Amino acid sequence: MKSIISFVIRYIPRKYLQLVSHFFLRVLAIFYKGHDVMCNVCDHQFRKFLPYGRKARENALCPNCLALERHRLMWLFLQEKTNFFNGKLKVLHIAPELCFIDRMDSLPNLEYITGDIESPLAKVKMDVHQIPFEDNSFDVVFCNHVMEHVDDDILACKEINRVLKNDGWGIIQSPVYDLENTIEDKSITDPAERERMFGQRDHVRKYGNDYAKRLSKSGLNVKEDRFVKTLEETKIQKHALPVNEIIFYCTKG
Numbered sequence: 688m689k690s691i692i693s694f695v696i697r698y699i700p701r702k703y704l705q706l707v708s709h710f711f712l713r714v715l716a717i718f719y720k721g722h723d724v725m726c727n728v729c730d731h732q733f734r735k736f737l738p739y740g741r742k743a744r745e746n747a748l749c750p751n752c753l754a755l756e757r758h759r760l761m762w763l764f765l766q767e768k769t770n771f772f773n774g775k776l777k778v779l780h781i782a783p784e785l786c787f788i789d790r791m792d793s794l795p796n797l798e799y800i801t802g803d804i805e806s807p808l809a810k811v812k813m814d815v816h817q818i819p820f821e822d823n824s825f826d827v828v829f830c831n832h833v834m835e836h837v838d839d840d841i842l843a844c845k846e847i848n849r850v851l852k853n854d855g856w857g858i859i860q861s862p863v864y865d866l867e868n869t870i871e872d873k874s875i876t877d878p879a880e881r882e883r884m885f886g887q888r889d890h891v892r893k894y895g896n897d898y899a900k901r902l903s904k905s906g907l908n909v910k911e912d913r914f915v916k917t918l919e920e921t922k923i924q925k926h927a928l929p930v931n932e933i934i935f936y937c938t939k940g
């Protein structure tokens with residue numbers, strides 16, 4: 688099982704995988720019946736979550752809504768630390784994650800817009816280097832697992848900063864490694880070499896501990912929030928949350 692999952696996610700982009708995997712996972716969910724873990728994104732309970740990842744991690748993927756550890760953490764963060772569920776907010780969700788789309792779209796307090804350069808899941812076709820909205824348009828912008836793929840991450844962040852309202856906020860997550868500095872080399876274009884250097888065939892850099900500082904060069908204020916460290920162990924176990932994930936909470940600079 689683990690090796691099949693590793694193989695499939697290595698060669699099929701997640702956004703396409705999400706479209707076809709739903710039915711398959713619903714069937715699998717029968718074998719994961721139980722009450723030991725609970726997905727706080729969709730409120731379903733299981734014996735455990737499915738393994739997921741290139742080197743498959745146990746207890747990661749919700750068979751019902753496809754939320755991963757990081758999605759469950761972000762959802763909890765939104766619930767506990769933001770006005771996302773009660774503010775009257777205009778939201779831009781770049782490269783929207785399937786597990787969030789329907790749930791966010793149905794929240795009555797939101798004007799919810801999804802955008803992506805190629806994902807069939809998004810409504811607006813857009814390039815994050817040139818966001819097709821006016822300055823000061825959005826109360827909230829989400830842009831997760833995008834920056835490691837784009838040519839110019841600082842320009843992309845400048846664009847997010849531009850379209851945020853003065854009191855707007857955003858979350859910009861990326862895979863961050865325990866390196867002093869981000870590794871980037873624009874001369875590396877071969878997918879196999881990119882995989883070796885940056886961790887995946889379509890990544891153009893590998894972020895280190897300077898991630899927040901680097902994105903801040905765009906003008907955005909980027910704060911590292913170690914929210915998961917403030918949670919009780921029972922909650923972390925129940926939702927299988929990622930204990931080392933930092934939430935990168937941004938405000939307009």
Ligand SMILES: [Zn+2]
Nearest residue numbers: 726729749752
């Ligand atoms: Zn779920």
